Amino acid sequence: MTELRIAIVGFGKIARDQHVAAIAATPGATLSAIASRNASLPDLPHFATIEDLLEKGPPIDAVSLCTPPQVRRAQALAALAAGKHVMLEKPPGLSVGELDPLVAMAKDAKRTLFATWHSRFAPAVEPARQWLAARRIKSVHISWKEDVRVWHPGQGWIWEPGGLGVFDPGINALSILTRILPRPVFVTAADLSFPANRDAPIAANLALTDAGSLPIMAEFDFRQTGPQSWDIVAETDQGRMTLSGGGARMAVDGKVLAEEPEAEYRGLYRRFVELAATGESDVDLTPFRLVADAFMLGKRNVVEPFVE
Amino acid sequence: MTELRIAIVGFGKIARDQHVAAIAATPGATLSAIASRNASLPDLPHFATIEDLLEKGPPIDAVSLCTPPQVRRAQALAALAAGKHVMLEKPPGLSVGELDPLVAMAKDAKRTLFATWHSRFAPAVEPARQWLAARRIKSVHISWKEDVRVWHPGQGWIWEPGGLGVFDPGINALSILTRILPRPVFVTAADLSFPANRDAPIAANLALTDAGSLPIMAEFDFRQTGPQSWDIVAETDQGRMTLSGGGARMAVDGKVLAEEPEAEYRGLYRRFVELAATGESDVDLTPFRLVADAFMLGKRNVVEPFVE
Numbered sequence: 001m002t003e004l005r006i007a008i009v010g011f012g013k014i015a016r017d018q019h020v021a022a023i024a025a026t027p028g029a030t031l032s033a034i035a036s037r038n039a040s041l042p043d044l045p046h047f048a049t050i051e052d053l054l055e056k057g058p059p060i061d062a063v064s065l066c067t068p069p070q071v072r073r074a075q076a077l078a079a080l081a082a083g084k085h086v087m088l089e090k091p092p093g094l095s096v097g098e099l100d101p102l103v104a105m106a107k108d109a110k111r112t113l114f115a116t117w118h119s120r121f122a123p124a125v126e127p128a129r130q131w132l133a134a135r136r137i138k139s140v141h142i143s144w145k146e147d148v149r150v151w152h153p154g155q156g157w158i159w160e161p162g163g164l165g166v167f168d169p170g171i172n173a174l175s176i177l178t179r180i181l182p183r184p185v186f187v188t189a190a191d192l193s194f195p196a197n198r199d200a201p202i203a204a205n206l207a208l209t210d211a212g213s214l215p216i217m218a219e220f221d222f223r224q225t226g227p228q229s230w231d232i233v234a235e236t237d238q239g240r241m242t243l244s245g246g247g248a249r250m251a252v253d254g255k256v257l258a259e260e261p262e263a264e265y266r267g268l269y270r271r272f273v274e275l276a277a278t279g280e281s282d283v284d285l286t287p288f289r290l291v292a293d294a295f296m297l298g299k300r301n302v303v304e305p306f307v308e
Numbered sequence: 309m310t311e312l313r314i315a316i317v318g319f320g321k322i323a324r325d326q327h328v329a330a331i332a333a334t335p336g337a338t339l340s341a342i343a344s345r346n347a348s349l350p351d352l353p354h355f356a357t358i359e360d361l362l363e364k365g366p367p368i369d370a371v372s373l374c375t376p377p378q379v380r381r382a383q384a385l386a387a388l389a390a391g392k393h394v395m396l397e398k399p400p401g402l403s404v405g406e407l408d409p410l411v412a413m414a415k416d417a418k419r420t421l422f423a424t425w426h427s428r429f430a431p432a433v434e435p436a437r438q439w440l441a442a443r444r445i446k447s448v449h450i451s452w453k454e455d456v457r458v459w460h461p462g463q464g465w466i467w468e469p470g471g472l473g474v475f476d477p478g479i480n481a482l483s484i485l486t487r488i489l490p491r492p493v494f495v496t497a498a499d500l501s502f503p504a505n506r507d508a509p510i511a512a513n514l515a516l517t518d519a520g521s522l523p524i525m526a527e528f529d530f531r532q533t534g535p536q537s538w539d540i541v542a543e544t545d546q547g548r549m550t551l552s553g554g555g556a557r558m559a560v561d562g563k564v565l566a567e568e569p570e571a572e573y574r575g576l577y578r579r580f581v582e583l584a585a586t587g588e589s590d591v592d593l594t595p596f597r598l599v600a601d602a603f604m605l606g607k608r609n610v611v612e613p614f615v616e
Contacts (some may be wrong), residue, residue, distance in 0.1 A: 095601035097494030101519035186405030211409035292600035293403035
């Protein structure tokens with residue numbers, strides 16, 4: 001197999017924390033360059049912008065866009081136009097609609113566009129899906145509460161329009177939910193709490209359901225200090241399934257049935273290498289559409305200013 | 309041709325102003341009943357709810373849902389489950405996502421689900437589409453400004469979450485825009501002005517574009533007194549096309565090329581009769597998706613309270 005030569009574009013926290021090690025651990029993938037205004041790694045070609053990378057950089061086959069969602073579309077466009085495969089961090093962009101032309105462009109160019117949902121690659125997600133498929137689900141409760149100061153230090157873009165605020169982690173929960181449930185879900189009500197000094201919500205409560213009227217509640221909160229929670233609990237006719245740790249561990253009535261070390265980003269790059277081999281795309285916008293709907297139908301509350 | 313026996317559900321302003329006369333003027337369509345909490349017409353069977361209508365009403369083939377968007381999904385579900393064709397006023401619901409299960413259900417039941425966009429049936433829309441198809445478009449400007457007190461008196465639902473505020477008329481402009489332009493468009497920025505005492509915006513400015521970077525600006529405003537505007541202006545390599553009066557009149561460099569009396573709702577019901585004859589559905593969610601994206605990526609501004 002030929003190596004997929006990848007450049008990371010946008011070298012912020014997620015690129016450093018996850019992407020570099022995941023590429024290093026993925027057979028068939030090589031990190032060849034970095035494009036970032038501010039940061040890089042020793043011994044790697046570095047460029048300030050994706051345009052410089054594409055024009056003057058070493059030969060690459062693919063880019064992995066780790067920039068904030070507000071600027072990603074233009075970068076994906078440039079990369080596809082240059083014949084590169086493109087991997088998008090989540091959320092896949094600024095709007096749901098902007099993805100359609102990119103998908104069409106990737107198809108025409110026979111290049112891969114991969115809109116990633118890293119949480120779907122958490123180890124207990126597939127066991128949870130399989131377990132639920134054989135049960136009658138009575139209700140689902142999502143609790144996704146984390147301390148934004150710990151997990152998103154200095155990420156000002158998250159509070160800008162299109163940064164999604166607490167939906168930046170919340171969309172991870174929605175990406176798991178839409179994978180493990182047997183039927184499509186949709187939002188029926190939302191309460192969005194906007195800090196007085198910010199353009200994105202710091203907390204959100206959602207009610208969702210499906211064609212079978214399954215009651216689903218989701219609580220997203222960025223103000224959680226102390227224990228953090230990334231849990232999805234499903235009550236079924238055969239007990240309570242708890243998917244915790246962001247999808248790392250699955251238990252039924254307290255008995256752990258699946259638990260493995262986290263390897264989400266390695267899963268993503270393994271999939272990216274597979275996709276790029278044939279130029280196939282993988283763009284599932286379902287979680288992003290749920291977020292757009294929540295913003296459209298949500299009630300807005302103004303809460304106390306957030307100062308980092 | 310068998311008559312399509314239609315019941316109107318929700319007998320508010322739009323039902324009285326448009327639907328009754330349009331059904332009366334449409335060959336093959338008959339108004340058979342009304343379901344509405346508050347209002348009806350003489351000589352027609354009347355029921356308080358759609359459930360009563362379906363259970364105790366005269367034989368009908370179809371329902372036309374003219375209720376506020378917040379309650380329409382449950383009514384569409386009940387009607388499809390009872391084997392009726394369903395016509396949805398715009399916007400088609402509370403969320404984009406809730407339409408998917410309805411579309412699937414209509415398909416399974418071989419019944420028509422028709423998500424209407426009445427403005428697309430304005431007489432100059434098709435001439436405008438054809439004229440633009442043969443030109444290079446340089447920019448588009450939408451000005452959709454009306455006095456909410458005149459056009460939406462007492463419609464409290466429009467200010468509730470999911471009522472969309474100024475996007476209730478604005479989505480009409482977007483439904484025309486997405487019909488007359490040659491390529492899909494998407495939102496890149498939005499400014500949303502929320503009255504301090506309301507849950508939906510009273511004004512919005514949008515920037516949109518397409519895969520060819522066409523600059524599109526849209527101004528929606530509910531606070532317009534004096535002359536009202538429902539205009540779309542396109543600058544092209546062969547002059548300025550103005551589509552005005554909500555799609556009623558099309559002119560190029562001031563010369564009127566198309567102008568006919570408004571007959572939008574008759575167009576809708578003609579189409580509904582056609583669709584119901586075969587049980588085919590017509591659900592284009594493009595305009596609704598643009599609104600959801602605008603809410604998701606829009607900057608929120610708080611403006612003075614709106615008191616009707």
